[in-house]
Amino acid sequence: MNVDSVDDPTSILLQVDDGIDLVDALIEHGWGDGLPVVAPTPERVEAMLAGYPDHDPDEVIAILPPRFGEATRRTLAINAIMAGCRPEHLPVLEAAVRALAHPDLNLRGVNATTHCVAPLVVVHGEVARSAGYHGGLGAFGPCNRANATTGRAVRLVLLHVAGATPGDGDASTQGSPTKYGYCVAENSDASPWPAYPTTVGVEAVSAVTVHCGEAPHNVHDMESDNPARILDKVASAMATTAQNNACISRGEYLVALCPEHAATCAEAGWSRRDVTSYLFEQARLPAAELRRAFALRAWAPWMDRLEDDAPTPMTEHPDNIRVMVVGGPGKHSSVIPSWGMTRSVTLPILSESTRSGTGLEPC
Amino acid sequence: MLIHRPDGDVATPPAQRAPSPAVLTGRRIGILDNRKPNADILLEHLADRLSERTGATVVHTATKNAAIPCEDQVLGLLAEEVDVILTGTAD
Numbered sequence: 001m002n003v004d005s006v007d008d009p010t011s012i013l014l015q016v017d018d019g020i021d022l023v024d025a026l027i028e029h030g031w032g033d034g035l036p037v038v039a040p041t042p043e044r045v046e047a048m049l050a051g052y053p054d055h056d057p058d059e060v061i062a063i064l065p066p067r068f069g070e071a072t073r074r075t076l077a078i079n080a081i082m083a084g085c086r087p088e089h090l091p092v093l094e095a096a097v098r099a100l101a102h103p104d105l106n107l108r109g110v111n112a113t114t115h116c117v118a119p120l121v122v123v124h125g126e127v128a129r130s131a132g133y134h135g136g137l138g139a140f141g142p143c144n145r146a147n148a149t150t151g152r153a154v155r156l157v158l159l160h161v162a163g164a165t166p167g168d169g170d171a172s173t174q175g176s177p178t179k180y181g182y183c184v185a186e187n188s189d190a191s192p193w194p195a196y197p198t199t200v201g202v203e204a205v206s207a208v209t210v211h212c213g214e215a216p217h218n219v220h221d222m223e224s225d226n227p228a229r230i231l232d233k234v235a236s237a238m239a240t241t242a243q244n245n246a247c248i249s250r251g252e253y254l255v256a257l258c259p260e261h262a263a264t265c266a267e268a269g270w271s272r273r274d275v276t277s278y279l280f281e282q283a284r285l286p287a288a289e290l291r292r293a294f295a296l297r298a299w300a301p302w303m304d305r306l307e308d309d310a311p312t313p314m315t316e317h318p319d320n321i322r323v324m325v326v327g328g329p330g331k332h333s334s335v336i337p338s339w340g341m342t343r344s345v346t347l348p349i350l351s352e353s354t355r356s357g358t359g360l361e362p363c
Numbered sequence: 364m365l366i367h368r369p370d371g372d373v374a375t376p377p378a379q380r381a382p383s384p385a386v387l388t389g390r391r392i393g394i395l396d397n398r399k400p401n402a403d404i405l406l407e408h409l410a411d412r413l414s415e416r417t418g419a420t421v422v423h424t425a426t427k428n429a430a431i432p433c434e435d436q437v438l439g440l441l442a443e444e445v446d447v448i449l450t451g452t453a454d
Contacts, residue, residue, distance in 0.1 A: 075371035109430040160369040341430035
């Protein structure tokens with residue numbers, strides 16, 4: 001064996017032989033995501049934790065199913081190092097893990113499902129600027145270190161701490177590229193509306209939203225100068241039986257509008273609420289089509305009483321449609337349907353390194 | 364080179380399975396159908412075969428959503444009325 005416990009199987013330290021391939025060595029223990037990792041040496045772990053001297057590194061931040069592993073700051077630091085994170089990314093990772101453990105998110109279901117769902121981490125506010133997160137051109141990838149490594153660190157935590165490994169704790173039939181990493185920043189500088197966290201009551205300098213969903217589905221509109229024509233295309237991407245949400249009325253949709261599409265809406269006087277209300281009304285299929293496609297449905301009771309020809313909304317409430325601005329120049333937006341039996345969670349980021357002097361206190 | 368384990372300790376799960384009875388004769392079997400396609404057929408068939416082979420009785424069928432924990436009310440009813448539960452996970 002190339003990786004041995006120093007003293008006993010419960011040791012937190014492992015001895016790695018010189019000259020061996022670390023990825024292969026970790027695979028022997030069922031660890032890693034198949035990509036090269038940065039070795040989490042004691043020196044690197046202490047350096048990662050050194051920026052937060054007032055925080056107990058062994059405090060259990062979350063317990064993650066299905067393995068019920070304890071996510072401590074030290075454990076998060078170890079996985080952050082493996083992913084290639086810098087110390088300033090650790091508070092974001094911590095907030096994301098807290099969100100994953102929130103009961104509304106239903107992590108056990110997210111991990112265990114045969115669906116391709118992956119947690120998307122959206123970074124908001126000051127920490128996005130100070131720690132180098134990217135919400136502009138090419139935000140979903142590749143090439144931004146903060147986005148890439150934080151998204152990957154989340155996945156490593158799910159693999160190692162939560163035990164969501166393919167076949168054991170993750171039953172996803174096909175998996176997904178987004179299960180390697182899925183992280184962006186909200187482009188609030190280019191947004192005509194207030195930052196997304198304010199819409200869900202989080203008034204913090206920095207925040208994180210975790211939305212468990214599918215890969216982004218592109219919506220392009222190069223021509224329209226009115227919001228309705230753009231949003232009709234967004235609605236068409238929502239109104240399909242080819243998504244897990246289609247039979248689950250509590251499902252959410254994250255609509256990532258590019259800055260130019262958002263500007264077209266705002267210049268016509270549309271608020272974010274106007275956008276979600278319009279999408280709620282337009283993203284519909286006849287009830288008969290949904291009933292024909294899905295014998296098994298998790299619908300709100302009022303939807304079961306709809307006539308077959310009734311235009312049925314893809315989600316039971318406009319508030320389940322979450323609108324953010326992501327991306328740079330160009331006219332491509334995207335729709336990210338959730339897995340269905342999960343709620344997105346937005347939490348403030350609590351860290352000395354992200355507190356500002358504005359007087360705004362995290363909720 | 365020394366490295367840290369990435370997995371961390373394991374907490375005590377919030378619930379533990381009760382030990383299965385050594386003998387099913389005279390026991391009451393309940394079915395907790397997770398409503399996935401064909402789950403009802405499989406579980407009912409399995410329950411009937413167990414009943415034939417052991418003398419246990421199939422007394423109750425309940426349903427739950429496959430993606431979320433079973434409702435406390437349903438679990439409470441099953442706990443009162445059955446001795447063993449047949450159920451399935453995922454698809």
